[in-house]
Amino acid sequence: MVKKRFGEFGGVFMPETLMAAIDELSDAFYSAIEDKEFNSELESLLKKYVGRPTALTKAENLSRKLGCGIYLKREDLAHTGAHKINNALGQALLAKRMGKKRIIAETGAGQHGTAVATVGAKLGLQTEIYMGDVDIERQKPNVYRMKLQGAKVNPVSSGSKTLKDAINECLRDWTASVETTHYLLGSVLGPAPYPDMVAYFQSIIGKEAKKQFLEETGVLPDSVVACVGGGSNAIGIFREFVEDKEVELLGVEAGGMGIETGKHAARFADPEFGRPGILHGSFTYVLQDKFGQIYNTHSVSAGLDYSAVGPEHVRLRELGRAKYGYATDEQALNAFKMLSEQEGIIPALESAHAVAYVINHASDFKGKQVIINLSGRGDKDIFHVAKETGESIGLVVKK
């Protein structure tokens, strides 16, 4: 079923030139998911190429320490090291189905860009990635990974030089190249069908997690926690649990240097500047001034550093079905270290926000069973974390 709106949120706010391509994409997507051949090809690649299902690991040491049962959905173990590949693969197959020869994508942390470069190589599609200058600087390893896989990385130096501006550039490229190119948007953002389509491709996370958790414990978890930038990993794990009303769904935004400083990316937590507006194709919650100019956000993690949140999250929050909190840069950095030390798992800085939320609210979770979506691994972040914490690891990557 074509889903353009989540309550009053979402929609298709796009320049006219892109409307035909968006209609084409919508038709292609909703027909593909009814097609056995498409689904079996996707399933096969998810299993044999991506390595799904990813494990559900009980974090024994952290559980003891915090007095609750913590299970990690290990998207860090998926090929390329994050959940982004689930969507990249689905959309790239769709691009081929539509006869497009070229894919373009924005990236913040570089995880989506890497996933797109990977599927571009695998499926023989010409790939270009747009990435803000600031993000290129803090995510060097991923930039190199994209290049190794044959993708062209276009630096974006306009505006805040982060994810928001990379999306602007993608839309501009797509406006000029729409006949041959598919825009492989990486989160549950943008004009319909993207929010619903990306959620569909990511919902495998929740399907697996629910099955795995039931197999291991025989019951449903009390809470499911995930970090929220645009919100694709969170929707990916939430959707399967939405009907299970007893399961609490918790999204964690980037609190940056603290809400009161204004240097953050917490759209829901900031009552002054976070409110409904139109950005990048969707009517959704956006950080903006009173005249509607979009704010530049701040987060230690590039993947959460974005001014808008996916419209489905706004709807889940409005319905009271999901709750949203935040973790600050400092809390995320602490969680990054704690998970590494306690469990031998280095989380992506993005995912560390979800871990941080549980650590900081440990008393709320006492005696409860919690699944945290560990949306990605943190190898890409080690240089940046070392720099943030003032440590030297001997390897300095200079510009």
Next chain:
Amino acid sequence: MKRIENRFENRSEGGFENRSERILENRFEKRFLELKKKNEAGFMPFVVLGDPDFETSFKIMKALIDSGADALELGFAFSDPVADGPTVQEAGQRALKAGSNTLKCLELIKRIRSENNEIPISLLLYGNIVVQHGTDKFYSDCSTAGVDAVLLADVPAEESDEFVKSAKNYGIEPVFIVSPTTEEERLGTIIEKAGAYVYLVGVLGVTGARIEVQNMTVDLVKRIKPKTSLPVLVGFGISSSRNVKNVIEAGADGAIVGSAIVQKIKDNLGNSEKTIEEISDFARELKKATLSARP
């Protein structure tokens, strides 16, 4: 403020047959009828309000009118202008730096309107600016300021109902874009909703100067013209008097020139006299190209 009610009833129900009966209140309609009588096409320059600063911006608009502009298309700066190329994006950044916001833009329009009551004024902006001002209030304030038409760059016909409703409440014409990728079925919907003029984007891509007018543009003008009684104006990539001539020869009723004018602001930053001199010369040249090129 004069609130104009039910002016559009005839049109939505009965098409254009009652057109001659109503008073030509809309400045676009009036201006393009005058041009038609003179066998001229229209020249509509685009600038961003407040670029490079509010005082110079006022002088630039005045100069454009004095140099032959038949209408003005005015942009509101937006932090994330996805339909614009680098030239207009930078203009927006300059305007924001100069303190641009919705209220200041409306004030500036009022000022221009008090100088000239005849020139048709159209706005080009992004949906979020309207929504944050309050959609109904925005169109009401536009009407007070003397705006005739509004085009929202990121609000396609499918999402336009609420905006169009408010626009019509306050006698503002909603303008829509038609592009080479617009399919036949959507074209009908768009033309049905459109007021003032059809904004024809002749190229695939964002705003910005281009050297040649593509065949694509010419084909599109020919495709659209028979389908609407509104003037068809071509924009995006029109940067010289030669380009203007080409689109007029193809049958367009006018040409919209933006980035090439905005570029002159950037080239002469800090020297407003020279900016105005260059823009005036350029505007005269562009207007001249609309005089004799009609087929």
